Amino acid sequence: MSSILITSAVLVNIVLMQTLGLYSILGVSLNMKSLSRVGYSLLGLILISQIIMYPVKVFLLRDAIYLEIIVYVLIVLLMYGLLTFVLNRINKNISQTFLSYAPWIIINTLIIGVALLTTLSDVSFLEHMTRSVGTALGFIGVLLLYIAINFRIQTYKIPKAMQGLPIALLIAGLMALAVLGFAGIV
């Protein structure tokens, strides 16, 4: 199980190796405080959604793969609604903060990406969940690294043409090269 966790978090990192969830990282600037909130919400939503998605995939969508994207997105939307509803009963402020990060969580191709990628191979429930957790941890790790590098880079004078998206892509490229170096550790 640890090898699956390391593989999904580092070796086949969803952002750097599979280029999913890129917009959430490169397109929008986050600070450390909002990062922890996004990270926790994402981790929670991934776990809850994947628990529902696995039986749906195995028992309902086996012969109707073309419906999977519709079903998965509806599950994510419903789970997000349910989580907001539960949080609303506990604490209204947390619920409002959770809702303000909705686009981050929903437009993020991470949750659906994990579900779609695991559809391609027959895996057990435990393996599916380990992979999902590993993917979420990998995403949060890249997000953390990117914010740290970006924070440092802002103190330097960057050529005008490279400001914004180009420098963000270059950072991602160098990070991806570094991750390639880990190939073969598991």
Next chain:
Amino acid sequence: MKDIHVMFQTYFKQLKTSFDTFIHKDKDQVRLMLASLSVISFIGVTNSFEASLGMGIFILIMLLTTALLFKGLQRFLSHTFEFPLFIVLLLTISAVLTLLFNTFVYDLKAHIGIFMSLSVFNIVLFLHVFYKIKDITLKESLFSTLKTSRDIIGLLIIIGFLRELLATGTVHIGTLLPLTFHMYLFSGMSLQTYALPVFNQVPGAFIISSIVISMYQAYQSRKGLKHE
């Protein structure tokens, strides 16, 4: 029952508000910068010229169909449920198109893989269809959609061409798209000898995209200086 209806209504309203806030800042971006933002979701498939072209064609069809259908259905949609219905419409079109591509262009579908389904989450589709064409006429929305698609296809093709050329030294078509011929668009000049396979991998995609977008930004700033 009424409570559940009210609960869903509030949920979708809050969801739309947070999307409005999130997307608002991107509305002011210049057209090509928006296309760049859109392209970063697809850079995983730009390892060959033909795959980039195929993905571009898929985006063009998807944008056109969604824009036209949404424009047609807009008057019948209730304001509260407009947003969830738009998401369902996007998902349905994506599923139908994926099935069609699976039947008629199987090689391309196999190459692009899950990126076809995931195109639903593209920020430009949300921005363009849901926010931009909402308040303009059908004809204007058609032209606007074609312009957006042209920018995205252009960027995808440039990135795909450069990546394939640098990684293999050649650029060829006729392997993924259902063409009756197989030909080299570019070959020779001893480029094969100095090919850099890293450009076929993900880091290469990031680096090439970065260079292409920075060149565009440099061109834009120079253009701006000339106007001044």
